[in-house]
Each structure stands twice: as structure tokens, then as C-alpha cells.
Amino acid sequence: MPDPAIEFREVTFARPPALPVLDRFRLTVEAGEVVAMVGRSGAGKTTLLKLVNRLLLPQAGAVLVQGRDTRDWEPIQLRRRIGYVLQEVGLFPHMTVGGNVSVVPRLERWPPERVDRRVSELLELVGLNAQQFGPRWPDELSGGQRQRVGVARALAVDPPVLLMDEPFGALDPLTRAELHAEFRRIQSRVRKTVIIVTHDMGEAFALGDRVGVLDEGHLVTCDLPHRVAASNDIRVRRLLDALPSVPRAHTDAAAAEHPSESGRTASAPPGDGR
Ligand SMILES: Nc1ncnc2c1ncn2[C@@H]1O[C@H](COP(=O)(O)OP(=O)(O)O)[C@@H](O)[C@H]1O
Numbered sequence: 001m002p003d004p005a006i007e008f009r010e011v012t013f014a015r016p017p018a019l020p021v022l023d024r025f026r027l028t029v030e031a032g033e034v035v036a037m038v039g040r041s042g043a044g045k046t047t048l049l050k051l052v053n054r055l056l057l058p059q060a061g062a063v064l065v066q067g068r069d070t071r072d073w074e075p076i077q078l079r080r081r082i083g084y085v086l087q088e089v090g091l092f093p094h095m096t097v098g099g100n101v102s103v104v105p106r107l108e109r110w111p112p113e114r115v116d117r118r119v120s121e122l123l124e125l126v127g128l129n130a131q132q133f134g135p136r137w138p139d140e141l142s143g144g145q146r147q148r149v150g151v152a153r154a155l156a157v158d159p160p161v162l163l164m165d166e167p168f169g170a171l172d173p174l175t176r177a178e179l180h181a182e183f184r185r186i187q188s189r190v191r192k193t194v195i196i197v198t199h200d201m202g203e204a205f206a207l208g209d210r211v212g213v214l215d216e217g218h219l220v221t222c223d224l225p226h227r228v229a230a231s232n233d234i235r236v237r238r239l240l241d242a243l244p245s246v247p248r249a250h251t252d253a254a255a256a257e258h259p260s261e262s263g264r265t266a267s268a269p270p271g272d273g274r
Pocket residue numbers: 015021039040041042043044045046047048
């Protein structure tokens with residue numbers, strides 16, 4: 001059996017004197033799998049991701065990436081294997097789109113032609129015309145386009161692992177739904193191991209092969225979406241009940257038109273005060 005891509009073994013992470021953010025947290029993510037982790041603001045989602053790329057180290061337990069403890073990974077080597085899409089995109093404002101996407105390849109000292117080819121390929125992969133968008137500045141893009149660039153940048157050196165921190169949180173519902181579909185299309189081509197964290201259960205259902213729920217430092221569940229949707233756990237129900245519902249007549253019409261998409265389209269989350 002190959003090592004799982006990512007494994008949390010009884011991980012405890014605390015910033016004393018506060019209670020532990022993660023308390024003996026366990027999770028195994030197989031290669032090529034998308035785990036969508038849901039939790040309210042402050043639940044520890046960003047902390048979880050930072051433990052994977054060694055921006056943080058646990059006080060107890062271990063985080064393993066490709067079978068190796070993050071403590072034993074050389075940090076730069078580890079981070080080259082992990083693409084990170086940040087909560088607020090975090091494009092460098094003084095670099096063009098092409099410049100942003102090519103940051104890591106240039107750090108890796110790829111020859112310029114190879115960098116250019118890769119930038120074009122990545123922009124096309126995320127649905128942006130390379131000629132048109134490569135030379136633009138981040139402030140000349142819409143929010144959705146910025147997110148696409150963020151994804152392209154994270155994929156630049158073809159890392160096996162992708163971490164996504166509420167990547168679509170700031171977008172309007174239609175753009176979000178569009179990017180969810182884009183994400184699924186891209187993932188079916190690149191087959192990364194993905195952990196995506198979100199406060200929105202609807203988004204988790206749209207993206208995850210498995211859906212996890214993080215509550216007060218514990219993993220309440222991590223299972224197939226339909227099983228999570230049927231959960232009776234109060235901590236899971238709370239998140240499910242926060243999903244907006246569409247008035248009934250509309251639901252029936254929408255279900256008749258798009259049988260497989262019903263329930264996914266109306267995923268505007270309540271504001272969480274982030
Ligand atoms: N640098 C920090 N210093 C002190 N406390 C922090 C720091 N970063 C996060 N926290 C606290 O840790 C908890 C988890 O934070 P975080 O992982 O960012 O949650 P989430 O991403 O789910 O909103 C929160 O209570 C937050 O206030």
C-alpha cells in the first residue's frame with residue numbers, strides 16, 4: 001500500500017492560554033482525493049492547512065506528507081510539493097498576472113521559454129486567455145478572474161498536493177457556482193490531492209469527494225457527502241441548517257430542469273464576519 005498523501009496523527013495544536021485549536025485530530029487523505037473541510041469562522045481551518053505545509057508544527061502528534069513527518073521535511077522542499085490558494089488570493093499587486101503565475105518556476109530557475117510556456121498552459125487551464133490576461137495587473141481583474149489566477153499560480157510547478165483556504169468565499173453566488181464547476185473540471189484533469197477548507201457546507205458538497213466537519217478542535221465526521229447530509233449529529237445539522245433553501249415552487253421547477261444540480265445552485269452563505 002502506498003503512503004497516504006496526507007495524514008494527521010492525533011494532532012494537537014494550541015496557542016496557550018487558549019484551548020487547543022486542534023485536539024488529537026485525526027484525518028487521512030489519499031492521493032488524488034478532494035477532502036472539503038467545513039467549520040465556522042475560528043474553527044481552526046487555516047491552522048489545519050498551515051500544519052500541512054509546515055508554517056506551523058504541532059505540539060503533539062504528527063502531520064505526515066507523503067509518509068514523512070513535516071518535522072523531517074526540509075521546509076522549502078515540502079512547500080514546492082504543495083500549492084496553496086490563499087483566503088484572500090494574495091496576488092502580488094506589483095506583478096502582472098503572468099508574473100504572479102510564474103513566481104515559483106522563476107524561483108526554481110526554469111529557463112525563460114519554459115516559464116512562458118507554462119504560464120500560457122496554466123492560464124488556459126483555468127479558463128483565461130493567456131495573450132489577453134498574461135500582461136494584465138491584478139487590479140484589472142474581476143474577483144473571479146483573480147481566483148482563477150490564484151489557482152493557476154498554486155499549480156505552477158505541478159505540486160501533488162493543493163491546499164485551498166476558502167478560495168471562493170468572497171465571490172458572488174453565480175461566479176462561485178461557475179468556479180465550482182471549473183474546479184471540478186480542472187481537478188478531473190490534474191488529479192491533485194486537495195484539502196479545501198470552507199465555512200459553507202454547500203460549497204463542501206459541491207467540491208468534496210469527502211466532506212469533513214471541524215468543531216471545537218475535533219473532526220466530527222469525514223465521509224461521503226450523502227452520508228454527511230443524512231447525519232443526525234447536532235454539530236453537523238447546524239451547518240446543514242445554515243444552507244439557504246429555495247422557495248418550494250422554484251425548487252420543483254429547477255429540479256425538473258437540472259435534476260443533478262438541484263440544491264447546489266443556491267449556495268449563498270450567510271456572512272460569517274471574517
Ligand atoms: N497568529 C495567531 N495568534 C493567536 N491566535 C490565533 C492566531 N491565528 C489564529 N488564531 C486563533 O486560532 C483559532 C483558529 O484560527 P483559524 O485556524 O484561523 O480559524 P479559521 O480559519 O477556521 O477561521 C481562532 O480562535 C483564532 O483566533
